[in-house]
Amino acid sequence: MSDARAEPRVHLGYAVARRGVPAPSSFRAWVAAALRGARRRKPAELSIRIVDADEGRALNAAYRDKDYATNVLSFPAELPPGIDLPLIGDLVICAPVVTREATEQDKPAREHWAHMTVHGVLHLLGYDHIEDAEAERMEALETRILAGLGIDDPYRPR
Numbered sequence: 001m002s003d004a005r006a007e008p009r010v011h012l013g014y015a016v017a018r019r020g021v022p023a024p025s026s027f028r029a030w031v032a033a034a035l036r037g038a039r040r041r042k043p044a045e046l047s048i049r050i051v052d053a054d055e056g057r058a059l060n061a062a063y064r065d066k067d068y069a070t071n072v073l074s075f076p077a078e079l080p081p082g083i084d085l086p087l088i089g090d091l092v093i094c095a096p097v098v099t100r101e102a103t104e105q106d107k108p109a110r111e112h113w114a115h116m117t118v119h120g121v122l123h124l125l126g127y128d129h130i131e132d133a134e135a136e137r138m139e140a141l142e143t144r145i146l147a148g149l150g151i152d153d154p155y156r157p158r
Helices: 024-037 053-064 095-104 109-124 132-148
Strands: 009-014 045-051 072-076 087-094
Touching (some): 009 024, 024 045, 024 109, 024 132, 045 053, 045 109, 053 072, 072 109, 087 095, 087 109, 095 109, 109 132
Parallel strands (some): 009 045, 045 087
Antiparallel strands (some): 072 087
């Protein structure tokens, strides 16, 4: 069963007040753009949890041994062999970090939220930026996806 036109199923959870956090429709549009940009042809389902700095820090410490809150954490689905579900994983986006970074980088907050969502989805699909060549490939794809959304290159200094 494959339908490239099917909209992704995005489940949103909030551990923070929703003020200043983009609307669910925005997250769905950004996820769909990332999936199209990565040429995913199968249906996709994921969860996005918006958290505060304390939860972001705790999760980053537990899963990455980093004792600080980070902008986005990606948890790709690890399905057993033979299980064919559209689940691609979970994203955790730390609202205060995204807001702070947008201010520090002189970017519109909405554009930075879009970037972090696209970045996280690409991680769920197996993209990474550990090696320089991987980083260049991932950044180029992010830039192209965001341009399709009318968003400037997030890696270009402002």
